[in-house]
Amino acid sequence: APAAMPTEASITANQATGKEWPSHGFDHAGTRFSPLTQISRDNVAKLGLAWSYDLESTRGVEATPIVVNGVMYVTASWSVVHAVDVKTGKRLWSFDPKVPREQAFMACCDVVNRGVAVHEGKVYVGTLDGRLVAIDAASGKRLWEQDTVEDRSRPYTITGAPRVFRGNVIIGNGGAEFGVRGYITAYDAATGKEKWRWYTVPGDPSKPFEDASMEAAAKTWDPAGKWWETGGGGTVWNSMVFDPELNLMYIGTGNGSPWNHRLRSPAGGDNLYLASIVALRPDTGEYVWHYQETPGDNWDYTSVQDLILADLTLDGKPRKVVMHAPKNGFFFVIDRVTGEFISAKNFVDVNWTKGYDANGRPIDVPEARSGQPYDAIPGPFGAHNWHSMSYSPQTGLAYFPAQNIPLNLSADTSWKGYGTNKPGQPMSNIGWNLGTALNVEAPTSKPFGRLLAWDPVKQQERWRYEHVAPWNGGTLATAGKLVFQGTADARLMAFDADTGKVLWQSPMGTGVIAAPVTYEVDGEQYVSIAAGWGGVFGQSQRASENNTPGTVYTFKLNGKAAMPAFTQHQAGNLLSGVKYDPAHVEEGTALYVSNCLFCHGVPGVDKGGNLPNLGYVDRMFIENLDRFVFNGPFTSLGMPDFTGRLSAEDVEKIKAFIQGTADAVRPPQP
Numbered sequence: 001a002p003a004a005m006p007t008e009a010s011i012t013a014n015q016a017t018g019k020e021w022p023s024h025g026f027d028h029a030g031t032r033f034s035p036l037t038q039i040s041r042d043n044v045a046k047l048g049l050a051w052s053y054d055l056e057s058t059r060g061v062e063a064t065p066i067v068v069n070g071v072m073y074v075t076a077s078w079s080v081v082h083a084v085d086v087k088t089g090k091r092l093w094s095f096d097p098k099v100p101r102e103q104a105f106m107a108c109c110d111v112v113n114r115g116v117a118v119h120e121g122k123v124y125v126g127t128l129d130g131r132l133v134a135i136d137a138a139s140g141k142r143l144w145e146q147d148t149v150e151d152r153s154r155p156y157t158i159t160g161a162p163r164v165f166r167g168n169v170i171i172g173n174g175g176a177e178f179g180v181r182g183y184i185t186a187y188d189a190a191t192g193k194e195k196w197r198w199y200t201v202p203g204d205p206s207k208p209f210e211d212a213s214m215e216a217a218a219k220t221w222d223p224a225g226k227w228w229e230t231g232g233g234g235t236v237w238n239s240m241v242f243d244p245e246l247n248l249m250y251i252g253t254g255n256g257s258p259w260n261h262r263l264r265s266p267a268g269g270d271n272l273y274l275a276s277i278v279a280l281r282p283d284t285g286e287y288v289w290h291y292q293e294t295p296g297d298n299w300d301y302t303s304v305q306d307l308i309l310a311d312l313t314l315d316g317k318p319r320k321v322v323m324h325a326p327k328n329g330f331f332f333v334i335d336r337v338t339g340e341f342i343s344a345k346n347f348v349d350v351n352w353t354k355g356y357d358a359n360g361r362p363i364d365v366p367e368a369r370s371g372q373p374y375d376a377i378p379g380p381f382g383a384h385n386w387h388s389m390s391y392s393p394q395t396g397l398a399y400f401p402a403q404n405i406p407l408n409l410s411a412d413t414s415w416k417g418y419g420t421n422k423p424g425q426p427m428s429n430i431g432w433n434l435g436t437a438l439n440v441e442a443p444t445s446k447p448f449g450r451l452l453a454w455d456p457v458k459q460q461e462r463w464r465y466e467h468v469a470p471w472n473g474g475t476l477a478t479a480g481k482l483v484f485q486g487t488a489d490a491r492l493m494a495f496d497a498d499t500g501k502v503l504w505q506s507p508m509g510t511g512v513i514a515a516p517v518t519y520e521v522d523g524e525q526y527v528s529i530a531a532g533w534g535g536v537f538g539q540s541q542r543a544s545e546n547n548t549p550g551t552v553y554t555f556k557l558n559g560k561a562a563m564p565a566f567t568q569h570q571a572g573n574l575l576s577g578v579k580y581d582p583a584h585v586e587e588g589t590a591l592y593v594s595n596c597l598f599c600h601g602v603p604g605v606d607k608g609g610n611l612p613n614l615g616y617v618d619r620m621f622i623e624n625l626d627r628f629v630f631n632g633p634f635t636s637l638g639m640p641d642f643t644g645r646l647s648a649e650d651v652e653k654i655k656a657f658i659q660g661t662a663d664a665v666r667p668p669q670p
Ligand SMILES: O=C(O)c1cc(C(=O)O)c2c(n1)C(=O)C(=O)c1cc(C(=O)O)[nH]c1-2
Pocket: 062, 108, 109, 110, 112, 157, 158, 159, 160, 173, 174, 175, 176, 177, 235, 237, 254, 255, 300, 302, 380, 381, 385, 386, 534, 535, 536, 537
């Protein structure tokens, strides 16, 4: 019965027809390459809107929609699932898992969700507060729910899309900025019963190791760092792909917790399996091999970016590879049967390593680990973040957004272990645990965002398109020789896959961070994108004045639907007139950094993202700041309640910083 779709076999079979978009990365290999050709280089200029759908959310939208049997399953912020009829754009049902809004601060990077998995008539969503929920695809009713969090005293979250491999629904967590131990868990897709859990980093060495892979990993950590108290990190918050023939699944693991390598593991060491690609048996969770991309991670260099499986001809020989462009700025080609390193080449300028030796080991740059102020290139936002990569076997090119977001880092010498909270330490008063300080001195590197077409065989760039800002959306490649990408400055664009020539573009209601998908219904090919500005950069920064709530836009050839009215960002006037004591500004700065910075940005300097910049809000808000920080009205929208975390005097100092900064940046009046 069609209701019990898709299956593992139907996802494989769909690779040839491309009629559906049945799994997160289109196929098990995660290629995001559709064989559909109705929309091509020759006619893409005739794309027009077929319908739009209001996701009813104002925060970041990161979902890749799943399309099966004429129904789109897509998530909005707060892990809310929507089922939409793809011919009409009308809602079939929506499911709100009711994430407690006051827990938003436990997520480092906005209240986002990257989408659902659909398998045999069930829809699976991971919720921001760490639950895995199975929903009936037809009715939208909850079937079962599992708590994936093993320790509720730690701020574990879920932002990633579950995947179903070998009848198991598999999900990891986020939380490595705060201090958690990474793992992934598999549940029986039908019943929800837990099948296995694989940890990415070892636990307390005085206790038995869970398996041989943990015993091996523990040798690469220094117990003097008591990493098990801070969790160690290595969260699996995004990519998982699957090779049914090899019966191997591949995951990317996250950064160390804390970020600072020397605090985590004072004598050094690689700290396995942080920042690695790991191959596991999907039926049992058994570790098979790993390749570590950033040994001894020190910069939040997560390796969770989209993995893609491909068969390449290298030196005349066919090789089964996994390709990867993680935060650390290198494009990797790894043998996916054995884990053997094949090649790595930087796709942006980097200053943390001189490159990789023949064994796949990076050659260190000592200054990058000195703990002295360092303009980390790439910085913690990554040379490529979670924004999806695609790979076209037709052009032999991988397409992904590369970027630089400058940040100057140094060691935080006052860090004392999990829970260290100090004014000046980024977001430490709501639980961030970095052991790294952000310096106020301006980094020397320059921000950029570009779409790269990368040849994995030659390990070189084929073409690029320079965007106006970093933080652009993920990509889709099609056999119509097209690459689609949404942009930070609120466009959906189509490029010639061979040359990068811009062939079509449409304005979007907001900056776009998610990836487009394509599918065919009743002989017509559609292209859909879920647009909603946000994510870690988009909470406090923007590159577009469009500020429309989350929307799915669906295009087809000669589509004639009208674009919904776009909402404009209300810039507001630079704050003035709030009374403050200038002597408070310095302490207020440190308090702002440890409580407000990553959500609200620098007052009067940043323009606000999906959250307001406090240098441009109405004076009333800052004059009455205590009413907003102490169990104020915005807790229902996700703002933390600072009761018990800040004193009334602290709030006065933060006010001084906000108004003082606005005054400092105000251009002189004539
Ligand atoms: O270490 C982690 O557990 C973790 C989790 C997440 C997340 O779950 O969204 C992000 C990050 N790290 C991260 O480093 C990062 O740059 C990031 C960006 C985003 C986003 O959605 O825009 N999430 C995350």
